[in-house]
Amino acid sequence: MLPDVVVIGGGIVGCACAYYLSREGVRVCLVEKGTIASGTSRAGQSHIVLWEEPDINLQLEKASRDLYEELSEELPFDIEYRRTGSMAIVENPADWEAFARTVRSLQARGLNCQLLQNDDLIRLEPNLAPDLAGGAFFPEDAQVNPILTTLALAQAARERGADIRLFTEVTGIALSDHRVAAVETTAGRIPTARVVDAAGVWSAAIGKMVGVDIPVIPRRGHIIVTEPVPENLIHCKIILAAGYMQTLGATTGVALSANIQQTRSGNLLLGSSRDFAGFDRSVNPAVIQAQAARNLRFLPALADIHVIRTYAGLRPYSPDLVPIIGEADSVKGFYIATGHEGAGITMGPITGKLISEIITGKAPTVPLEPLSLRRFSQRQEED
């Protein structure tokens, strides 16, 4: 039987699309050039946080976090979801006022969060450096194992009839009268009227196959993994330096920020760096060194803990830091779900849900206009 939809990409976004589509009875075929979660989805951290600007991102994050509550119950195996809360910390007193303003504006928009002065912070996390300016706690944030989540979504989709083909690379997309007609792969041709481009950092290359210009480029990020450590090192399992937000906007050099997370297995994942290095996934030892030092600045107790692996992954960067979700205007049946940068794990489920809503003609959970590809060409016209 021919698939109604071919999903390209076996990362969290592709697998979420396959899952939500097959839940609606849509016949899905997912093609992946490697194995499930072999790209960006396995190379990040574990957070589901709800404080990324702008407003549309907050909406996506909120909706996705709610979906995680359901997924942790309905997926076929444990995805290590837990509501840990997250903590933002501010290093310098000079930055405190601006940070406090941001937090108050989030509160004003209904986000549950509280400011922490230095002594509150140290009472909650005694191992943090004593000289930090303060921080904020976001009690509704959560954590998940991204690899297990992606695998579980794929497994659940398969159980609902999705056909998942690994080691199958897309080589072309055949059109007929500006409509999708088939997907060409290294394992043969798959006739279909609809394609979802969930190829992450490779989504622009897929877009090119049908003449759609997707402004997504890879952005490299390094992660440091430590040995498992006792739970009492940090109580809140997600601690990010507030400077993290600024690093998102940096476009040159290597932007660094402390980002400390403890997974359910006890290991610490230390982020984060951002730089543009094309498709180079190799580890830069100087970045690892600086990143280790940056995290140590906030949590001096890390000094004697052993690092057991480091890696770099590529995140699909979209120029305005908002994902691109929706059907292309110029090619009927070509749907895009990409550009999540570092928020792919957070926003994966809602992206899958939105794609399924678009394809099945249901009312979208989140407004689609701010997510459309068209916003980039409109902006150019305005300029």
Place this chain on the structure above:
Amino acid sequence: MRVEEHPILGEMKKPNVVEIEVDGEIIPAIEGEPIAAALLAAGKSIFRYTRKRNEPRGVFCAIGRCTDCMMVVDGIPNVRTCVTPVRAGMKIQTQHGLGEFGGPLS
């Protein structure tokens, strides 16, 4: 058990014997030898208990690759005792699971 005499290696050179503390007990050790060698020489074979199954582990590879011989050394867990040299006065503890940090974390 020490190999004092050996047909090829000859007699042991006079070692610099120091004391180390293992789970509260003082044992002699040779300065600079791996902690693991000192413990085996003193007849200790269990170095840690695992996190999930609580099973005993000891020396397996002896060259710092397998990480089975990890113990808490001077308050730091997960120290590979087979490649960590003995210094006088070291405090060594059998590691249980992930171990406890003896430093700022306790």
Place this chain on the structure above:
Amino acid sequence: MTLAKNGALSLEELAALPGMPSKERLAQGPVVVIECAQEIPCNPCEAACPNGAIKVGEPITNLPVLAEEKCTGCGVCIAACPGQAIFVIDMTYSEEEATVQLPYEFLPLPAKGDLVDGLDREGQKICTARVLRVLNPKKFDRTPVITIAVPKECAMAVRNIAIRR
């Protein structure tokens, strides 16, 4: 029992080796027995012999060939063999006894005059042996060579000793 199966050369395997002296040569006085049965890359025995009695040649995996007429039984090759596969047998030692020279890298070393157990190729005690000489010069590089006297019928079987406690 064979070398490949349990680590001890059988009599048939031994008989086929180019390093075995003939019965006639054995009857004439001390001579080496080279129990080297596999083509491994190794030739220090050839270099060690002052009389050119052992030939390996090219390639060095050749089995050592004994030119029995050239061998004086001096025993220099015993400690030189990394495989400890060379022995010197003297069937003419006395009426009842023969001597065996063998490498022995263990402690304690026996002393001249000690009675020790004579062991065969499988470590079984087959006779009592009397230690005649213990040589351990620097050039043997910690492979002492022990000379023992054993009953003649055991000379081709005894290849190790065990110290009695």
Place this chain on the structure above:
Amino acid sequence: MSPEPEDEVIICRCEEVSRKEILEAIAEGARTVNEVKMRTRAGMGLCQGKTCRRLVSRILAEQTGQPMGEIAPATFRPPVRPVPIGVLASKDDEGQSDAS
């Protein structure tokens, strides 16, 4: 100690992953060492798979009929030995770090 059933045998000593868990991962579709690793954590412990990676390949070969040579080893990541963060973060006195 009573004999353990064969499948309870530990394969990954660091993460205490049993043969049974690896067989389950293969039954769920894992075909590469990396996939087994992602599902079971075999090879994700302190030694980074130095002891178990070959054992896992062997089980994969035996279960899936793939020849050993076609089973790609897991991805290798630095550091090749555990390194304390304080040391990793330190700078070489003689050389200049070129980050940022």
Place this chain on the structure above:
Amino acid sequence: MRETEFAIVGAGPAGLSAAIEAARAGVQVTLIDENDKPGGQLFKQIHKFFGSKEHYAGVRGIDIGVQLLHEVETCGVEVMLNAVVWGIFADHTLGIIHDHKNLHLKAKKILLATGASENALAFPGWTLPGVMGAGAIQTLVNIHRVLPGRRVLMVGSGNVGLIVSYQLLQAGAEVVAVLEAMPKIGGYGVHASKLRRHGVPILTSTTIKEARGKGKVEEAITIGLDEHWREIPGTEKAYQVDVICLALGLTPLSELAWMAGCQFDYIPQLGGHIPVHDANMETTVNGIYVAGDVSGIEEASTAMEEGKLAGIAVAEALGYLSAAEAACKKEVVLRRLDELRSGPFGGVRKQAKEQLHQQRCSQ
């Protein structure tokens, strides 16, 4: 960032030999090793080596080690000890942990001479204290002079299993048996004979079934195998032992070569996945060389020759040797390697090596 002309990772027989050869030609060499003493496994090898005079035949590994160290010292090689190469990165850069510092060393050429790691066998009870690798025993007994037990069962009859068993006897332990799953002894007959003369049984078609004990190994259960390596019920035997030693062969320690992006080929005769390399020991990544066990499991004597080849090739590539000088030197080394790789044991490896070289050339 520090710089050097030629960085060698691993100061075992291959690394030392390469360092000497290159430094003598004038190359600036940095030799890096994670241990506090160079020599790699040589200082565990207290037995006399095979080969010919040029291969140090008849000399004990420990003494070859001393000799090589002396040569390294006299020819101006920079030796970094207690230095862990934690990664290999872009532009021939090594990350090195040395003296509690993280430093980066950029080299024009890099030789990976990282050796091998021991293979394991998973059986019930194999995680009990007292089950150890043969290399572990050798390290403890011959370097640190500590016997981890009195009664030992050896699993594996390759040269390592046989030699380590003999060395255990020399150190005063009892070896209750040597097991071999194959119907034939794996290692050299002469090594097996040395053990047999001491009454150590070598049991072919037999494997370990289980290790038992409370807190540590107290008993080993063995079982016979049929010609298809299936266990034969009823052939179980129990041995009271306190150490079970695993000597099941080696796998190249090739993490750095994988990280560097070298191409690999699976060659079971050489121990598994091997970095493809040419007759100069250069891998598919320009300027990265391999030698010794990491380029295929052989012996210390072949490792030394391969190290020399790499050293000569690097000196040539950096302009310290003319093509003619290098060719002349290589010819001598290649002839010796040929000698070491002949006969029923070495011939298989020779073929496998040639297969690898051809692959490299065809690329």
